Amino acid sequence: MKKSLALLLVLMLVGAMFAGCAGKTEEAKEVVIYQNKVEIGEQLTAFAAAYTEETGVKVTIKTSGGDSPYAEALKAEFQSDRQPDIFVIEGMGGYNTWADKLGTFEGDEWIDLTALEFVVDGKVIGFPVAVEAWGMAYNVDLLNKAGIDPATLTSQAGYKAAFEKIESMKAELGVDSAVAMAAGPDMRWVTGLHNFNGYLSAGLPYGDTTVIDKLNNGEADMDRLTQYADWVELLFQYADKSVLLTGNYDAQVGQFATGKSVFIHQGNWIDPWLISNGVTFPMAFAPHASVAGEFDSIFIGAPSFYVLNKDSASTQEAKDFLNYMATNEKGHAYMVNEAKMVPAFTNVTLTPDAPLSADVAKWVASGKAYTWLQNDMPDGFGMNTLGPLYESFAKGDIDKQTFIDQVAAKIAENK
Amino acid sequence: MKKQTKDHLVFWLFLAPALISFVVVVIIPFFMGLYYSMTDWTAVADSTPVWVGLENYKSMFSDFAFKYSFIRTFLFSVLSVISINLVALTFAFLVTREIRFKNFYRAGFFIPNLIGGLVLGYIWQFIFKSVVPSIGALLGIDFIENLLLLADPNLTLFGLIFAFTWQYAGYIMMIYVAALLNVPQELLEASEIDGANFWQKLISITIPMIAQAFTITSFLTLVSSFKQYDIIVALTNGGPTDLYQGQVVNSSELLAMHIYNVAFKYNNMAEGQARAIIFFLVLSVVSIAQVYYNKKKEVEM
Numbered sequence A: 001m002k003k004s005l006a007l008l009l010v011l012m013l014v015g016a017m018f019a020g021c022a023g024k025t026e027e028a029k030e031v032v033i034y035q036n037k038v039e040i041g042e043q044l045t046a047f048a049a050a051y052t053e054e055t056g057v058k059v060t061i062k063t064s065g066g067d068s069p070y071a072e073a074l075k076a077e078f079q080s081d082r083q084p085d086i087f088v089i090e091g092m093g094g095y096n097t098w099a100d101k102l103g104t105f106e107g108d109e110w111i112d113l114t115a116l117e118f119v120v121d122g123k124v125i126g127f128p129v130a131v132e133a134w135g136m137a138y139n140v141d142l143l144n145k146a147g148i149d150p151a152t153l154t155s156q157a158g159y160k161a162a163f164e165k166i167e168s169m170k171a172e173l174g175v176d177s178a179v180a181m182a183a184g185p186d187m188r189w190v191t192g193l194h195n196f197n198g199y200l201s202a203g204l205p206y207g208d209t210t211v212i213d214k215l216n217n218g219e220a221d222m223d224r225l226t227q228y229a230d231w232v233e234l235l236f237q238y239a240d241k242s243v244l245l246t247g248n249y250d251a252q253v254g255q256f257a258t259g260k261s262v263f264i265h266q267g268n269w270i271d272p273w274l275i276s277n278g279v280t281f282p283m284a285f286a287p288h289a290s291v292a293g294e295f296d297s298i299f300i301g302a303p304s305f306y307v308l309n310k311d312s313a314s315t316q317e318a319k320d321f322l323n324y325m326a327t328n329e330k331g332h333a334y335m336v337n338e339a340k341m342v343p344a345f346t347n348v349t350l351t352p353d354a355p356l357s358a359d360v361a362k363w364v365a366s367g368k369a370y371t372w373l374q375n376d377m378p379d380g381f382g383m384n385t386l387g388p389l390y391e392s393f394a395k396g397d398i399d400k401q402t403f404i405d406q407v408a409a410k411i412a413e414n415k
Numbered sequence B: 001m002k003k004q005t006k007d008h009l010v011f012w013l014f015l016a017p018a019l020i021s022f023v024v025v026v027i028i029p030f031f032m033g034l035y036y037s038m039t040d041w042t043a044v045a046d047s048t049p050v051w052v053g054l055e056n057y058k059s060m061f062s063d064f065a066f067k068y069s070f071i072r073t074f075l076f077s078v079l080s081v082i083s084i085n086l087v088a089l090t091f092a093f094l095v096t097r098e099i100r101f102k103n104f105y106r107a108g109f110f111i112p113n114l115i116g117g118l119v120l121g122y123i124w125q126f127i128f129k130s131v132v133p134s135i136g137a138l139l140g141i142d143f144i145e146n147l148l149l150l151a152d153p154n155l156t157l158f159g160l161i162f163a164f165t166w167q168y169a170g171y172i173m174m175i176y177v178a179a180l181l182n183v184p185q186e187l188l189e190a191s192e193i194d195g196a197n198f199w200q201k202l203i204s205i206t207i208p209m210i211a212q213a214f215t216i217t218s219f220l221t222l223v224s225s226f227k228q229y230d231i232i233v234a235l236t237n238g239g240p241t242d243l244y245q246g247q248v249v250n251s252s253e254l255l256a257m258h259i260y261n262v263a264f265k266y267n268n269m270a271e272g273q274a275r276a277i278i279f280f281l282v283l284s285v286v287s288i289a290q291v292y293y294n295k296k297k298e299v300e301m
Helices: A002-022 A038-055 A069-081 A091-101 A109-113 A138-145 A156-168 A185-201 A210-216 A222-237 A242-246 A249-257 A269-276 A315-327 A329-338 A356-365 A382-396 A400-412 B002-034 B056-061 B065-097 B102-114 B117-139 B153-181 B185-193 B197-210 B211-226 B230-235 B255-265 B269-297
Strands: A030-035 A058-063 A086-089 A117-121 A125-127 A133-138 A177-178 A261-267 A283-287 A299-300 A305-308 B241-244 B248-252
Touching: A030 A038, A030 A315, A038 A058, A038 A315, A038 A329, A069 A091, A086 A315, A091 A117, A109 A315, A133 A138, A133 A269, A133 A356, A133 B269, A156 A222, A177 A249, A185 A210, A185 A222, A185 A261, A185 A299, A185 A382, A222 A400, A242 A249, A242 A382, A242 B117, A249 A261, A249 A269, A261 A269, A269 A356, A269 B230, A283 A356, A283 B211, A299 A356, A299 B197, A305 A315, A305 A356, A305 B002, A315 A329, A356 B241, A382 A400, A382 B241, A382 B248, A382 B255, B002 B269, B056 B065, B065 B102, B065 B153, B065 B211, B065 B248, B065 B255, B117 B153, B117 B230, B153 B230, B185 B197, B197 B211, B197 B269, B211 B269, B248 B269
Parallel strands: A030 A058, A030 A086, A177 A261
Antiparallel strands: A086 A305, A117 A125, A125 A305, A133 A261, A133 A283, A133 A299, B241 B248
C-alpha cells in the first residue's frame, strides 16, 4: 500500500514537471521588439517605457548583438513560443532569409519622410533604424599640420601624394602611419564588406546595381577590380603593420583616437567610442578613391531596418510605435540625443553632437552618397570568403595580381 | 501484483526521468539532425526542407576548406594531447612529492580550469598582442618587440596549444595525482632495495600502475581538443590566413568552428549539419579506438 502511494506521488511529480511548461494565458496587446544594437538597448528601453506611459501599449525591447551573433539568436527566438513583432534585417541578405515572415507597411506617415526605406517589388518592407556612413575619416588638426588640403583627397593620385607627404613627416606629426587600417581575423567586416563596397558602388549613381548584379551572377568586372586592387594596396602600404595584421577594433580606433594616424578607415559608428574615451579633436570624412577617377561622395545608407512579423497578433500597435518614433518630437529626441544616431527622416531638425555623425548629417544634406551594397552579396561572401584574401595580401603571402585573380575566382563561384 | 512485475515497474519508473531526458535531448535531435543533413534546411521558421539525398555530403568532400580544417584539427589534437599530458604528468609528480605548500600548488595549477574558455582566450590574446612586445621592448630585443605572433600561422597554432594546455593541464593533473597516490608504496620500496633508479621505477612500476589514468586522460584530452571552439574564437577567430596548395585558408579554423561558420555565417544549416555528422563519426571512431588500445595496456592487480 505504502509503495503504491509512493508511486502515485512520483507520477504526480513527473506530471507537474510537464504541466509547468504547458500553461499559457491570454495577455493584453504587447509589442515585442528584438533588436541588434547593444549600444542603444538601454535608451530604446527607456523610450519604450515613456511610450507605454503615454499610450498604454506595452513595448518590450529584447537585445542581442555585439559579440553575440544576432542572426543566429533571431532564429532561436522564432522557435520560441513568443515570436517578436518587430525585428531587424540588414538589407537583401536578411530579406532573402526572412521573406516568408515579413509584413508590409502601407500608408504610414513616415514613408513619405525618408528616401531610405527598404523596398522590395514596390512594397515597403523595412523602417530605416538610422543612417550610417563611412569614408576616410581624418583628423583635421593633423591634416592641417601636414599642410594637406582635404579638397585634394578625391582620387588615388591625391591620396598617394597625401600619404607620401605624411610618411615623410611622421616624426614631426607624431604618427605611426598615415592610415589606421585593419585586415586581421577580427576585422574582416572592414575589408570584406566596407572596403569591398567601393568596388561595388564607388563612382556609380545612387542605387546603381550593375556591378553587384554581375557579381551575384558570378561575373567580375576585371578593369574595375584591377583599379580597386591599387586602392587596397595603397591603404595597406601606408598602414601600421601590427594594427593591420593583428589589430582588433580597439587597436584600430585607438590608433586614430590617440593621434597616431591621420586617417581611419571607419564610419560614424566609432563616435561613442571616441566620446567615451574623451577624444576632442575635430574630424571629418573624405571620399574613398576605390577605383580610378574622381570621387565626391561617401558611402551612406541605412544598415538595418525594423521589419514586421507577418504573423504578429499586434501588427497595428507595432506600426503605431514606429510611426510615433519617426513623427513625434520625443522620438526624434530619442534617436538623436539619446541613441546618438543620425535619423533617416527629413522632418528631424536636431543635429547630432557627435563629431563624425554631425559630418555625416552634412553629407546627407548635400545628397552626396554612394550606395551600400555590401549586405546584398550572398551570405558570408564578403567577410568569410573575401576577408581572408585581404589578410593574405596584407601579409604579403600573395601579390597584387594573385589577389585580383583570387577575388575574381571567388566571384566566379557565385554562378 | 506479482513481485517480479512490481520490481520491473519500479525499475523502469526510476529509470524513466533519465531515459526520457536522454531520448528527448540526445537521441531525437540526433536523428532529426541526420534527416536535416539530407535536406536543404535553413532553419527559418515555417520553411519546408526539400530532400536532397547525399548532396551535402558530396559537396563537403570536394570543399577545400573542409579538408584543410580536418588536417589542422588532427594536427592540433595530436600536439595538444601530447602537450597537456606531459605537462599534467610533470605537475602531478611535483605535487605528490614531499614539498612544502603542495596543496597550494595543486589548487594553483587547477585554477585556470575554472576560467571560461572565452575569457581565457581574450586574456591570452592580450598577452600575445601586447604583453609579449612590451617584454621585448623592456629587454631591448627588437625581434620579440616586433613579433606579430598572431599573424604567423604556425606560431598561432602553438599559441593556441599553449593556452589550451594552460587551461586543461591542471584538471588532468588531478586525475594523475589520484592515480599516483594509489601506486602501492611497497612495490616502489622493494624495487629500491633491488637497486632500481628513478627512471627504472618510473617505467617499470609507476607508468604501468597508472595506465588506467592514461585511458581516462587520453580520452578526455583527445575529445576536448577535437571539439575545441571557445578558446579559438576568442584568441584567433580562425585566423591568421595561410597559403596551402596555392589557396588562401584560415589556419586556425578547426572543425567545430568550421562547422559553425558553414551553418551560421554562410547560412547553410543543412551542409553544416552534414559536416557535424561526419565530425561525430570520426570522433567516435578515434576515441573508441583509443580507449580500446589503452584498455589493453592496463594491468590488473
